[in-house]
Amino acid sequence: MRVLVADDERLLADTVADGLRRLSMAVDVVYDGDSALERLTVNSYDVAVLDRDMPGRTGDEVCRQMVGSGDGTKVLMLTAAAGIRDRVEGLGLGADDYLTKPFAFAELVARVQALSRRSGPALPPVLEQDGIVLDSTRHTATRDGRMLTLSSKEFAVLHVLMRAGGRVVSAEELLEHAWDEHADPFTNAVRMTVMTLRRRLGDPPVIQTVRRAGYRIGS
Numbered sequence: 036m037r038v039l040v041a042d043d044e045r046l047l048a049d050t051v052a053d054g055l056r057r058l059s060m061a062v063d064v065v066y067d068g069d070s071a072l073e074r075l076t077v078n079s080y081d082v083a084v085l086d087r088d089m090p091g092r093t094g095d096e097v098c099r100q101m102v103g104s105g106d107g108t109k110v111l112m113l114t115a116a117a118g119i120r121d122r123v124e125g126l127g128l129g130a131d132d133y134l135t136k137p138f139a140f141a142e143l144v145a146r147v148q149a150l151s152r153r154s155g156p157a158l159p160p161v162l163e164q165d166g167i168v169l170d171s172t173r174h175t176a177t178r179d180g181r182m183l184t185l186s187s188k189e190f191a192v193l194h195v196l197m198r199a200g201g202r203v204v205s206a207e208e209l210l211e212h213a214w215d216e217h218a219d220p221f222t223n224a225v226r227m228t229v230m231t232l233r234r235r236l237g238d239p240p241v242i243q244t245v246r247r248a249g250y251r252i253g254s
Contacts, residue, residue: 036151036194037061037079037212041071041094042086042113047136051084054140055147058174059191061215068092072100078216080108081151084143085130087114095128102129109150111143148172162197164252165241169197178236188213189232192225196242196252205249 038055042048043066052062063078065071068089075083075097083101085094098110112130131153132146148171152160160172166179171194176183185193191213196204206225214224229250233242243251 036081036147036191037063037215038147039063039065039071039074039078039080039083039108041065041068041083041089041097043067043089044086048086051140051143055144057187058144059187059194059213060147061191061213063216068094068097071097074216075101075106075108079211081212082109082111082147084111084113084147087112098128098130109153111146111150113138145172162194164197164201167193167197167236167241167252169194181237183235185232185235188228189235192228192232193236196250199251201251201253203245203249203251208249 036059038060040048040052040055040062041064042051045066048064048066052064055062063074063080065074066089069092071083071085071094072092074080083097085097087094094112094114098112101108101110109132110130111132111134112128113134113136115136131150134143134146148160160170162169162171167176168178169176169190174190176185176190176193192209195209195212209225213228229242229244233240236242241252243253245251
């Protein structure tokens with residue numbers, strides 16, 4: 036899952052981003068509306084977490100432009116305004132969900148995960164294939180009942196591959212969904228992560244390399 040966090044409260048934005056990264060999400064962070072629109076133009080996101088009350092170009096304006104452009108990114112709006120009228124206005128702009136500050140991080144995670152499931156074809160939070168069970172809500176993975184100890188990046192790559200349902204996933208697509216904008220596309224990060232993930236999954240091998248195309252899960 037790739038997420039954009041836009042909030043002028045830098046400490047809050049960075050704290051949220053760090054927490055989401057620990058849950059294997061690829062997160063880009065900006066602190067104003069103009070930068071948010073720039074990132075949304077360049078990158079593809081599953082979810083954008085927007086502060087409604089940013090100075091300059093507000094989260095309202097960013098959301099309005101996203102909806103007007105047909106951007107498929109789901110929007111979670113954050114605001115310090117707790118009134119019903121404020122929530123209704125935010126949703127009326129096209130936001131998909133609304134969360135009032137201060138909030139519990141666990142609730143934000145649950146809402147981001149729910150929105151991500153709505154950003155593409157409907158998928159359950161628990162994915163199963165070839166003996167692998169991946170629970171994105173609990174952030175756990177097992178194979179044939181054996182608990183897997185995965186790094187955040189390995190979990191993210193496994194999640195992208197399992198969401199593909201046997202389709203070949205290119206290295207570029209893995210970079211787009213499992214790494215943030217600071218990833219160097221010319222490194223061997225994808226190959227090395229897939230290699231260590233294969234080792235952790237054990238035998239028989241379940242991740243196939245499709246020459247000049249990418250990777251897929253399938254026995």
